Amino acid sequence: MQLPDGLVAVVKRDCPTCVLVEPVLRGLGAAVWCQDDASWFDGDDTDLELSYRLDVETVPTLLRIEGGRETARVVGWSREQWEALTGVPGLGPGLPEHRPGCGSLSVDPFRIDALEARYGGTGLRSRRVELAALEDEHEALFDRGWTDGLPVVPPTPERVLRMLRGTVRDPGEVVAVVPPDLVECTVEKVAVNAVMAGCLPEHLPVVLAALEAACAEEFALHGLLATTYFAGPVVVVNGRVAARIGMNSGVNALGQGNRANATIGRALQLVVRNVGGGRPGEVDRATLGNPGKYTFCFAEREHDSPFLPLAAERGVPGDAVTVVAGSGVQPVVDQLSRDPGSLARTFAACLRVNAHPKLPLAFDAVLVVSPEHGRVFREAGWDRARLLAELEELLTLPGAELVRGAGGMAEGVPEDVAAALGSRSLPKFRPGGLLVVHAGGDAGLFSAVLGGWVAGETGSVPVTREVGA
Structure with a gap:
């Protein structure tokens, strides 16, 4: 996403500090992107793509863009810092000197996995399987032979990424060669099956160790x-x-x-x-x-x-x-x-x-x-x-x-x-x-x-x- 040169701000209407600095942002003529109300400013970031790509953790965030690249950033409201970044003196004369911001929606724990899967270039190598609109995902997994006869948790990219946070090992690392077909199994493939089994991320290191043990030659799997x-x-x-x-x-x-x-x-x-x-x-x-x-x-x-x-x-x-x-x-x-x-x-x-x-x-x-x-x-x-x-x-x-x-x-x-x-x-x-x-x-x-x-x-x-x- 290419941003125009000048001042860029990311806000959300549910943030009191963002509401507080609205007049300042309009006076500066900044390009303002809003996370939760597409009608508040011209910039619509309700899909949170801009916030994710800019790694925004707190709103309001004010940035200066030069040559398509960020050269300065201020988080929250600070008259002194905003004046230094913009070069405009006397900003917000009726406002307090400082107010902290609010958490960005792009780091909301309930959204971060979906955002990473959508925009993060996750590097997941597993084959994606698209289901038809009328397919029941649980029946589809059973019909494809991927279950043990009981329902499994569908391994969406979001869930697999969340599972991989349970270990520091590289997703592409080969954990073991799994019998009987002697297929190389990566950390990512283990994570996919751990999701299906219903594991939590903190369970993954134990699953990895168990697989290594089971695939040792002397175990004769x-x-x-x-x-x-x-x-x-x-x-x-x-x-x-x-x-x-x-x-x-x-x-x-x-x-x-x-x-x-x-x-x-x-x-x-x-x-x-x-x-x-x-x-x-x-x-x-x-x-x-x-x-x-x-x-x-x-x-x-x-x-x-x-x-x-x-x-x-x-x-x-x-x-x-x-x-x-x-x-x-x-x-x-x-x-x-x-x-x-x-x-x-x-x-x-x-x-x-x-x-x-x-x-x-x-x-x-x-x-x-x-x-x-x-x-x-x-x-x-x-x-x-x-x-x-x-x-x-x-x-x-x-x-x-x-x-x-x-x-x-x-x-x-x-x-x-x-x-x-x-x-x-x-x-x-x-x-x-x-x-x-x-x-x-x-x-x-x-x-x-x-x-x-x-x-x-x-x-x-x-x-x-x-x-x-």
């Missing part, structure tokens, strides 16, 4: 998608970021009702679907799946935990996410144990049936210890290492019980493997295949097992990543 097993990504969040963005680590931590928990996990799943191409019935071949494949994300309850935070124990202290393959929630009930040995035996008995009680070293798991159960370990001085050592001993299983056919069950360890073992035993979990997390509400002597997926080099291993800015 392609295999996790292609398997006929139940599992999908589960995100566990540690550090102050969890409280800062309002995550739930307490009552109903694994359930519904918390926006951050629900939308962060959902955003990860939508990126895998919409960027990576991981759609059910196509690459995603799960026989049954599990409801956690919509979203499965929660924070660890750190403040009264008997254990160090999971991420810190895995070498990443502070704000971090750990992504594991999870297949659902198996309840663990023990309302009577008051010593750690008894409670550990309950945990071991429930963990043995993970996937199948006769399949050792095959499937990982996460044990979610509730606060009431956690108190038993805390008061006894058991840390995570002590509990895991006890569980490892309890879950070292006799080979004779694991062979195919034992117990009248065809499933189990192949006979040639069992013969090679002889009378030896096998551990239920590979080293590092059982994680322990502390979460849940204050009341209830219930914990949970989150069944995993095939372990180690033949499957997926948990991955922890720092949450950046």
Whole structure:
């Protein structure tokens, strides 16, 4: 927008200071643009384009334009400053010496995203999809296959720009190469899907970290998608970021009702679907799946935990996410144990049936210890290492019980493997295949097992990543 040389002012009629200086502006013969009343002066800036392009934060703003460029600016009313800018003495003799201005409509928080999308040259590279006038935007997104079966938030440029304010990372930065189609995914593409999932901007750094973890080679996301097993990504969040963005680590931590928990996990799943191409019935071949494949994300309850935070124990202290393959929630009930040995035996008995009680070293798991159960370990001085050592001993299983056919069950360890073992035993979990997390509400002597997926080099291993800015 090319402005004529001379004096230019931006005002709004709803500003008392602008009304105060109206006679001065008319006397100066300035080109005056009004933000909220096109009939007040000749200049109509009700679309706020001029105010946005001139970066007007306060009205009235008086500018001097020379050669099409701004050479001086005064904000608000100050007789001394206005006289210096205009070169005209004795301005506004009946006015006070100084009056502050009002906020410009162009910096109104409810308008700024739309203005940036319209005039800002945002640099957003995502393809724009124009909907027909009679199309319902929610149905249109579903019809195009961009949803998980539930309605999503339409990712307008304004919403994507607002989401991108949640991180300092460049929108064009490649975050990860997303399986199964191995597509490069930028920060902007993550923001688009975070909008669709219902995230707030402050959730975006956690989504970015979760995606980085899920797309790490050792997590084997392609295999996790292609398997006929139940599992999908589960995100566990540690550090102050969890409280800062309002995550739930307490009552109903694994359930519904918390926006951050629900939308962060959902955003990860939508990126895998919409960027990576991981759609059910196509690459995603799960026989049954599990409801956690919509979203499965929660924070660890750190403040009264008997254990160090999971991420810190895995070498990443502070704000971090750990992504594991999870297949659902198996309840663990023990309302009577008051010593750690008894409670550990309950945990071991429930963990043995993970996937199948006769399949050792095959499937990982996460044990979610509730606060009431956690108190038993805390008061006894058991840390995570002590509990895991006890569980490892309890879950070292006799080979004779694991062979195919034992117990009248065809499933189990192949006979040639069992013969090679002889009378030896096998551990239920590979080293590092059982994680322990502390979460849940204050009341209830219930914990949970989150069944995993095939372990180690033949499957997926948990991955922890720092949450950046």
